Amino acid sequence: MIPFTKVSGIAAPMPAPNIDTDIIMPKQFLKRIDREGLAIGAFHDLRFDETGAERPEFVLNKIPYRSAKFLICGDNFGCGSSREYAVWGLLQLGIRAIIAPSISGIFFGNCEKNGLLAITVPQADVDPLVAHASLPETSEMQIDLHNQTILASSLCVPFEISDTRKQLLLSGADHIQTTLNATDQIRAFEKKQQSHAPWLWAHLAKG
């Protein structure tokens, strides 16, 4: 996983609520067994028309947002399908952080597993960020995970993040290895469950 420490770049405004993962990564890009080649799929039907031509009115097709690293979004960003392809595609498009008043649960988890920083801040903090992002001359921002701040010209917006998530994102650590370090605790749990709820161990797929 790519670590996230301090990243600077263009922020694109995308304030509509309920942008779902079908929009972020349409179905025609989900027929893979690897994680590659998904940049083209990210927001595909918003970026391109039926003939494959760019839609000039879509924010990520405009200068300077073509090289955006951050998206300032509306409520419930990433709702819908669990497809992690959406997160892979955003990263491949160059997006490193999503800032929104609320981010859908499964998508939020998928972000942190891939080093895409998902930040929730109150709508009152999102609004000035959208305003800054909407003007090309103030759209450059810096996100400092260590200090938990979003800087946009004169603006400094603090954000909350749990220590567990923060450390994993800062280090880019292998989540699975981190959990496997607790192997003894998992085995102990299983032993306890086998004595308290033995039926859970007797009738599953292959007993």
Place this chain on the structure above:
Amino acid sequence: MSLTLYEKLVRQHTVTQLDDEHVLLYVDFHIMNEYTSPQAFAGLHTADRPVWRPQAHLAVVDHVNPTRPIQSLNDIEDEGGRLQIETLSKNCIRHNIQLFDLFDPRQGIEHIVVPENGFAWPGMVIACGDSHTTTYGAFGALGFGIGTSEIEHVLATQTLVYKTLKPMLVQVDGILPIGVTAKDVVMAFVAKVGAAGASGFAVEFAGSTIAALSVEARMTICNMAVEAGARAAVIAPDQKVFDYLDGRPHAPKGADMVAALGNWQTLQSEPGAQFDKVVHLDATMIEPLVTWGTSPDQSVPVTRTIPNPTNDADHRALDYMGLFAGQSLSGLKIDRAFIGSCTNARIEDLRKAAKILKGHQVCSDVTAIVVPGSKDVRRVAEAEGLDAIFRQAGFEWRGSGCSMCLAMNDDIAMAGERCASSTNRNFEGRQGRGVRTHLMSPEMVAAAAVNGAIVDVRKMMETHQ
């Protein structure tokens, strides 16, 4: 402190508390499909890690397969989809994981075959790389959707780093009027709280209405709770659930079942348990609902008109749907009718839709298909003669899978077409680029198919009597 059912389920599966809001949660059962699992297995192989507990997983092919009859995988024209099906099979063989592949008589939509084979029980934690895993809440299990990285995490550790949710109570009381279904109850809930209204919450559905529903109807409710942003939905298990499980192939048996029942009967929220949010629904006031927009919370009773837009998103939705405020949905012409999905393709759904269709013909302007949720559902329906009713009415009688709910296979509609659909998401492009989806109950879809337009199903019920 008194605990809610959700809190009990989390506590009983906590391996260790990681911080104020995260626990390491043990996963009793994990289900995989062909399109969200390949990269998880690939990650496992790259790191050279074994599957922690192979017998705690089941894999099912459902998302990309065609629903027209095929003889072998070679008949699937879509190379990517075929490769995903083949890859799932290889991965399951390599790791000794049970697979219901495309030609297995138990194949079907994962959230339909898991209950019907008795894999989902009260008190379990069940994860799956699909957002509609909330379905298992109908059994008093904690079911939730996960992404591909988390699939890899469960395969390797049998656990997940889990963010605990706040409990929400949705109290539904009263007798549902004739023609109003579980689908309408959950759509009413989603409309009331909004598409993010249950975000960060685990919902518990309770009340006399829920108690009166069948287990299958409760699955419809828990399934679609995710459309309000709920990462989990639970219903306290009762005798109906215990009876449903009794005798199913993978349910506990004998002394194990006796011991399990002793435990399952304790799975309720305790008196005095605190919920962070409480929502009340009066079932007697619910009418058949239809979505008008591109988010599942944008719905109105079929008797009413489309409300005035309140924000840009509403305007955009109306524009995409080709509709305007003040317009009546009743009478709106449709091009397609689809009965299927993990929300509404169980045998009870098919029985109810067939009852509406009996003796009627699908309007000649409408292409109508019914996709039974599983091969088992299909067999039972055929034994009851439901297939004949659907066919005679003019519906295509298909094989099982997710099909046009998300149109990953070749069941896809054309731009501009309007589809009456018993599914769970009316997102832009969900059933095909530019397709206009209207969510409703399977009975309402059947009525729309016959009329060639959206109609209040209760009017057809009156003519039946």
